[in-house]
Amino acid sequence: MIHFENVGLRYGMGPEILRDLTFDIPRRSFQFLTGPSGAGKTTLLRLLFLSLQPTRGIIRTFDREISTIPRDELPMLRRRIGIVFQDFRLLDHLTTYENVALPLRVRGKEESSYRADVLELLKWVGLGERINVLPAVLSGGEKQRAAIARALIDRPELLLADEPTGNVDPPMARRLLSLFLELNRLGTAVVIATHDLSLMDQVDEARRMILSQGRLDIYD
Numbered sequence: 001m002i003h004f005e006n007v008g009l010r011y012g013m014g015p016e017i018l019r020d021l022t023f024d025i026p027r028r029s030f031q032f033l034t035g036p037s038g039a040g041k042t043t044l045l046r047l048l049f050l051s052l053q054p055t056r057g058i059i060r061t062f063d064r065e066i067s068t069i070p071r072d073e074l075p076m077l078r079r080r081i082g083i084v085f086q087d088f089r090l091l092d093h094l095t096t097y098e099n100v101a102l103p104l105r106v107r108g109k110e111e112s113s114y115r116a117d118v119l120e121l122l123k124w125v126g127l128g129e130r131i132n133v134l135p136a137v138l139s140g141g142e143k144q145r146a147a148i149a150r151a152l153i154d155r156p157e158l159l160l161a162d163e164p165t166g167n168v169d170p171p172m173a174r175r176l177l178s179l180f181l182e183l184n185r186l187g188t189a190v191v192i193a194t195h196d197l198s199l200m201d202q203v204d205e206a207r208r209m210i211l212s213q214g215r216l217d218i219y220d
């Protein structure tokens, strides 16, 4: 589904942060992406989300080679990808409900067709009492859960999550992990960037992608 071939990335004139990355993200796969702070996990997620272009090498996403796609077509491809940013990126003027429903609204769906699903997901992530408030009054953990719900609601083909359990307690982290696993069971490929070893230990069958000094090792 995603193919990287000899991909390298540098910011401006700086050093190469990622070097010669060659790997696939298969359909329906589940992987953790880990490595020391500053190793380039967020950078790799940005490449996967098509918000950065590689400085060398080839990336194929959903059978399209990225360098050949006109910029104005990228948003259509991105709609097939759900992403949880480390800094959440909720829209300040929208309520929790509206933020989570946004991907469906953008798709032109009728509210009556998704309202119950959005409310159910919000309850599942523990935001049932926070449906009609703005992000400014949510705690860090609540914002994180709203961002996760928004990334999941449209059942993307690929889900990317950057430290998605960084702001929640261990029971909530387990609950969120079970949500990612359920989404994966329904057919979504999942990539979770994390430092949390206990989280990774809960999914024996997950692939581990380990970034270190610009290189990537994969353990299936």
Ligand SMILES: Nc1ncnc2c1ncn2[C@@H]1O[C@H](COP(=O)(O)OP(=O)(O)OP(=O)(O)O)[C@@H](O)[C@H]1O
Pocket: 011, 014, 017, 035, 036, 037, 038, 039, 040, 041, 042, 043, 044
């Ligand atoms: N926009 C940018 N411009 C220049 N350098 C950047 C930029 N973004 C990241 N970097 C550098 O790229 C390297 C990798 O950063 P990145 O955020 O991808 O690492 P990370 O593995 O996600 O780190 P962490 O675990 O701390 O979140 C770091 O040295 C960082 O300073």
